[in-house]
Amino acid sequence: MKREESLAGWNIIWWLFKLFGLPITLPWLVYHFYDIMQQKRRRAALGNKVVMITGASSGLGEALAHIFYSSGCRVILVSRRKEELERVKNDLINTHQTVPTYPPIVLALDLTDINNLQDEVSKAIMVHGRIDVLINNAGISYRGEVIDTNVDVDIKVMLSNYFSQIALSKIVLPYMIKQQSGHIIGISSVQGRIAIPFRSAYAASKHALQAWYDTARAELSDKNIKFTVINPGYIKTALSLNALTGNGQVYGLMDKTTESGYPPKYVAECILKSVLKQEKEVTIASFSPKCAIVLRTLFPSLYFWIMQKRARKLARDK
Numbered sequence: 001m002k003r004e005e006s007l008a009g010w011n012i013i014w015w016l017f018k019l020f021g022l023p024i025t026l027p028w029l030v031y032h033f034y035d036i037m038q039q040k041r042r043r044a045a046l047g048n049k050v051v052m053i054t055g056a057s058s059g060l061g062e063a064l065a066h067i068f069y070s071s072g073c074r075v076i077l078v079s080r081r082k083e084e085l086e087r088v089k090n091d092l093i094n095t096h097q098t099v100p101t102y103p104p105i106v107l108a109l110d111l112t113d114i115n116n117l118q119d120e121v122s123k124a125i126m127v128h129g130r131i132d133v134l135i136n137n138a139g140i141s142y143r144g145e146v147i148d149t150n151v152d153v154d155i156k157v158m159l160s161n162y163f164s165q166i167a168l169s170k171i172v173l174p175y176m177i178k179q180q181s182g183h184i185i186g187i188s189s190v191q192g193r194i195a196i197p198f199r200s201a202y203a204a205s206k207h208a209l210q211a212w213y214d215t216a217r218a219e220l221s222d223k224n225i226k227f228t229v230i231n232p233g234y235i236k237t238a239l240s241l242n243a244l245t246g247n248g249q250v251y252g253l254m255d256k257t258t259e260s261g262y263p264p265k266y267v268a269e270c271i272l273k274s275v276l277k278q279e280k281e282v283t284i285a286s287f288s289p290k291c292a293i294v295l296r297t298l299f300p301s302l303y304f305w306i307m308q309k310r311a312r313k314l315a316r317d318k
Helices: 002-020 022-046 059-070 082-095 114-126 151-179 200-219 264-277 287-298 300-317
Strands: 050-054 074-079 105-108 133-136 182-187 225-232 281-284
Touching: 050 059, 050 114, 059 074, 059 082, 059 133, 059 264, 074 082, 074 114, 082 105, 105 114, 114 151, 133 151, 151 182, 151 200, 151 225, 182 200, 182 264, 200 225, 225 264, 264 281, 281 287, 287 300
Parallel strands: 050 074, 050 133, 074 105, 133 182, 182 225, 225 281
Antiparallel strands: none
16 A cells, blocks of 8 residues: 555656646655655654544454554554454454553443443543543444334434444543543544435434534634544445344345445555544545535535436336
8 A cells, every 4th residue: 555655656746747847846845745754753643642443343443443553552442342342452462563562442332322431431541541532433324215214213323423423522522621632533424525315314424423523623623622524435344234224124235335445444544644634624535426525515406416316226226
């Protein structure tokens, strides 16, 4: 991956030189190398930071655990599945040699049990006495039609993807405010920016998440608390396998789009970069979803027409 990025960087330099010559290429090179040095400095400062990762037992959460632990962070792994968390913990210790070594903390917790989060989360944070980065990654997906989806399913998806995230964030925020620093990352989705057919409950929960982060970022800017929203496209994980259907059953199928999605490691690396750069929002997706976001903003009527056509096509293909 690093080799591919390096080659891409040199290609950009070559094309800039060919198109614009030295007057444009030289300032770009200066900025590019300055940005690299800044990232290295921030990555070095990331060592020993306490990072809590939810949904850390598999998929993107597991990849994030490897990325941050290998950077020297002290990680707190959160998920409902304790056995899988222990597996991830052992993998981290056996794969990455860090000095000093801080064994990952395992916190088996159902984040949707909002009323009982405070005590367990506070105990985990007090092991290191602080919390520097919270990555709200845990969530659930959904497949179904609006008219046939039980309201209980809408509530369950919203509870998992929205309410549990903000409940955990509100537990962590007082610690960050007290230490006068902190960074909260919300793993949203491209569908937090655009809604597509047969994903109503999922898209609604991600739209809500986007709004909360935008508001919190503005309100807490004076407290030195940073907020980043990550909008990935499809990632090759078990998300569609575990998705809920309209009647609450498990979907149990791997979508073709998910199967061909980004590797979790790549997305995790992008998220690490966004933390180092302290970016406010990052969309990790191909050209088409990014184009759709722009289309929804500038030409909403055209976007609505395209989604209507897509809904009819998907309904026929079922």
